[in-house]
Amino acid sequence: MSSTFDTVAGIIAETCDIPREKITPESHAINDLGIDSLDFLDVAFAIDKAFGIKMPLEQWTQEVNEGKVSTDEYFVLGNLCANIDKLVSAKAA
Amino acid sequence: MVDRIVALDPGARTVRAECLVPTESPVFEGHFPGHPLLPGVLMIETMAQTGGWLVLAVLRFQRMPFLAQVKEAKLRSFVVPGQAMEVEARLLHDGSGYAVVAAGIGTEGRKVADAEITYRVVPFPNDTLRAEMLATARRVAMPEAFLNG
Numbered sequence: 001m002s003s004t005f006d007t008v009a010g011i012i013a014e015t016c017d018i019p020r021e022k023i024t025p026e027s028h029a030i031n032d033l034g035i036d037s038l039d040f041l042d043v044a045f046a047i048d049k050a051f052g053i054k055m056p057l058e059q060w061t062q063e064v065n066e067g068k069v070s071t072d073e074y075f076v077l078g079n080l081c082a083n084i085d086k087l088v089s090a091k092a093a
Numbered sequence: 094m095v096d097r098i099v100a101l102d103p104g105a106r107t108v109r110a111e112c113l114v115p116t117e118s119p120v121f122e123g124h125f126p127g128h129p130l131l132p133g134v135l136m137i138e139t140m141a142q143t144g145g146w147l148v149l150a151v152l153r154f155q156r157m158p159f160l161a162q163v164k165e166a167k168l169r170s171f172v173v174p175g176q177a178m179e180v181e182a183r184l185l186h187d188g189s190g191y192a193v194v195a196a197g198i199g200t201e202g203r204k205v206a207d208a209e210i211t212y213r214v215v216p217f218p219n220d221t222l223r224a225e226m227l228a229t230a231r232r233v234a235m236p237e238a239f240l241n242g
Contacts, residue, residue, distance in 0.1 A: 038161060041191045041211055048188055057189040 004051075004081040004088075011046040012077075015039065025078035030071065053087040094139040095180070097234050101150055106184035108147040110233070112139055116175045131172040136198055136206045137163055144182035144194035144210050146230070150239035151184060151192075154227060158192055158212035166208035176200050182210075190214055 005025055012029070013020040016039050029035045035043065044055055060074045073079055100109040114131050121129035141160045148158040172178060182196040192214050197207035217223040227240055 041161060041188075041213070044188060044191065045186055045193055045211070048186060054187075054189055057191075059189070061190070 004084055007050055008081055015042045027077050029075040051088050094142050095233050108182050110143045110180045112178040114174055114176045129174050133168040137166055140196035140208055141210050143180040144196045147182045148192045156214045157217045158214050161213045162211035164209040168206050170205040
């Protein structure tokens with residue numbers, strides 16, 4: 001978890017030009033860090049590459065739009081990292 | 094901008110296309126008077142269209158790529174009326190709702206432009222656009238095997 005967060009935080013800091021110290025597991029990518037949808041594509045590309053996964057962004061977006069989950073589930077970084085870890089585990093299984 | 098797709102390799106996820114710059118066009122009247130050059134934005138558009146055909150082929154025309162971002166675009170040399178461009182693109186990543194390609198243009202064996210291009214990949218907004226894209230794909234010699242999912 002901590003190494004996943006470090007990697008993701010590093011990606012966000014570099015991709016979105018956000019000071020690393022502002023990025024915490026509690027940060028919401030949109031509400032707190034101000035990452036817009038285009039920048040998030042860059043973040044997603046870098047995360048997919050770094051972890052060898054394909055984050056199901058369309059499925060996540062659909063779940064949020066249908067009110068099944070709040071944006072916190074996927075955009076609060078601690079939760080995002082937990083979801084990344086699940087995808088990495090599922091790929092390795 | 095693309096005249097013909099000359100090679101499409103789904104395994105390597107690459108495409109190669111030919112584009113002939115017209116000898117006459119209103120574009121050249123202002124760009125530039127007495128010194129006609131293909132505008133750099135049209136070189137970028139040519140790379141974006143070529144990469145777009147690749148994404149469409151890989152997705153069997155089930156979704157439509159729309160240009161979202163151009164990174165690291167380098168316009169290394171002039172392209173003039175009547176010149177033939179060889180355009181190549183390689184799919185770097187087929188993400189969820191987006192795709193990234195590396196594309197480049199060569200003329201007479203020399204690289205003249207390259208860029209990394211990101212697309213938002215979404216369901217076709219309507220049947221008309223999908224039909225038009227399929228018709229255009231046939232016109233540019235997209236292999237039939239890629240036209241249907």
